[in-house]
Amino acid sequence: MATVRVLVGTRKGAFILTSDEARRRWDVSGPHFAGWEIYHIKGSPVDPNRIYASQSTSWFGQLIQRSDDGGVTWNPVSNEFTYEGVPGTHQWYDGTQHPWEFKRVWVLEPSPTEAEVVYAGVEDAALFRSDDGGQSWQELPALREAKGSLWQPGAGGMCLHTILLDPANPGRLFTAISAAGAFRSDDGGKSWRPATHGLKSNWELPDPEAEIGHCVHSIAMHPSRPQVLFMQKHWDVMRSDDAGENWYEISGNLPSDFGFPIAVHAHEPDTIYVVPIKSDSEHYPPEGRLRVYRSRVGGNEWEALTEGLPQAHCYVNVLRSAMAVDTLDSCGVYFGTTGGQVYASSDSGDTWTAIVQHLPPVLSVEVQTLR
């Protein structure tokens, strides 16, 4: 019988929720790393017992923790993220140039094929790779040569928050950086170029179609169709059918096209999920009703999923890394809120249940399906 493990990063620690494939009863372990911010916690697809966690606070900085037994015990690995060469400068809020400074790790992306390889996306934005399970980290500095001097921090900091690895093409990587944009490499990270053609940021950029500066919130792909990408931008839900060369809008009938996460169904590459948020100045659901929107046709036509979700007086947010799916036959969908709830659906989003309700604000949700 399969087991589902939900890895939850919060403002005050990590929690691990486990259930059998019925997904009705959940065991909760944690808090792990109590009192620390866990921006991301994710398992290796190659070795599911290998889990990485990004642990930090403003006081004590960044740590990377690794478990080799499914999250029961943990050991710190290397927390030395050193930019290659002279880091140089990027745009600052006042238009001046500001030196690159490491602040924290936002995302950890284990390789889908190599057990010891894991990538880290950091603030100030850069991409690091480890070939030894996190014991050492090397920057892939060419990313910052993709017009890095023009990047500038958004309100949440200049963070590299999304890393997508093409399972069919080991050389192809995508990254997304807040208020800088999306980037693609076809040679394992040796060279990069912006992948923003078609994005329009009418309210945020003086040139709405500029190559650099779009505030990408998250990108998702289905592993069987990696040339198709779905993006939740600051405003606008977007799609690319050519691996990021061109983007077009698929917001359609959404009540708001602002939001943070986007996810793809495990078995239906054209079924996608977003959580509309009212606006960039009001980070909560429209009308105080928490709704996941699902498109079964790859965008533009969306249906509200509400059963089991609060439909009055709900003013939580769902952050960019806080939605994920399992791969059971009846696909499970999971998301966490800034109110500390983790909601799960075991029927592709038709119905929802809060599987835990009173955690600290949820920063990330990842799911492992263990067979």
Add this chain to the structure above:
Amino acid sequence: MIRVVLPHHLRTLANVGKEIELSVSEPVTLAAVLGALEAAYPMLRGTIRDPNTGQRRPLIRFFACGQDFSHEPLDAPLPAAVASGAEPLLIVGAMAGG
């Protein structure tokens, strides 16, 4: 032996009690104590001072003998009472919030 008191989160991380003892050669400076601390407890590297620059993290404070040594040069000698083990060096997370 030099006595060092760690803040809660670093005690948990290093799996030690409130106060630890370290052997530090003369002269006893902040840099020497931090070096000995990080050598004995490698998981603390980067949590008290930046691993690249060696600078104190902004929200870390160093107190001893009722004085604040946070803004002293890292290679300045600590008080004789710390060097003798009569008084501990306190590594403190700065107050934050209201």
